[in-house]
Amino acid sequence: MLLTHKRADRVSTVRVQEALRDKGYASGHTDGRYGITTMKAVVAFQNDNKLDPTGRVDDDLFAMIVDGAKAPAKKAPAKKAPAKKTEAKKEPVKKEPAKKAPAKKAPAKKPAAKKPAAKKG
Numbered sequence: 001m002l003l004t005h006k007r008a009d010r011v012s013t014v015r016v017q018e019a020l021r022d023k024g025y026a027s028g029h030t031d032g033r034y035g036i037t038t039m040k041a042v043v044a045f046q047n048d049n050k051l052d053p054t055g056r057v058d059d060d061l062f063a064m065i066v067d068g069a070k071a072p073a074k075k076a077p078a079k080k081a082p083a084k085k086t087e088a089k090k091e092p093v094k095k096e097p098a099k100k101a102p103a104k105k106a107p108a109k110k111p112a113a114k115k116p117a118a119k120k121g
Contacts, residue, residue, distance in 0.1 A: 002056060002057070002058055003016065003034055003056065003057035003062070008033075008034035010032030010033070011032070012057075012062065013032045013033065013034045013038065014030055014031075014032045015062075015066050016038070016042070016057055016062065016065055016066065017029075017030045017031075017032075017038055017041075018030055019065045019066045020038070020041045020042070020045060020065060023045070023065075025041040025044050025045055026041060027041035027042075028041075039055040040055075042055050042056075042057055042061075042065075043055045045064075045065060046061070049064065
């Protein structure tokens, strides 16, 4: 389950709103709509519990807010070992002289059509 301002079901949202209100977080009206006020209350709860303040309610956060469960232990991100630098012997690169492209010939011009002579008279 995931509750956000874009996607939320009303029954779960009401439960979150009621639990937040009971814990002292102003979540606005208990109307089942996950609006900006509910999101601000969720962010305040996340900040107070040293969680990432996303404003989203996932299953773990739902259990914390509604059931009073403890925050899941955060795992420290695994550190990558630095890449080993291997020095490969580089062979000198031989540059070949650039080949010139054959010159393009201009298209042959057609002789201009003669204009009919104007009649005098």
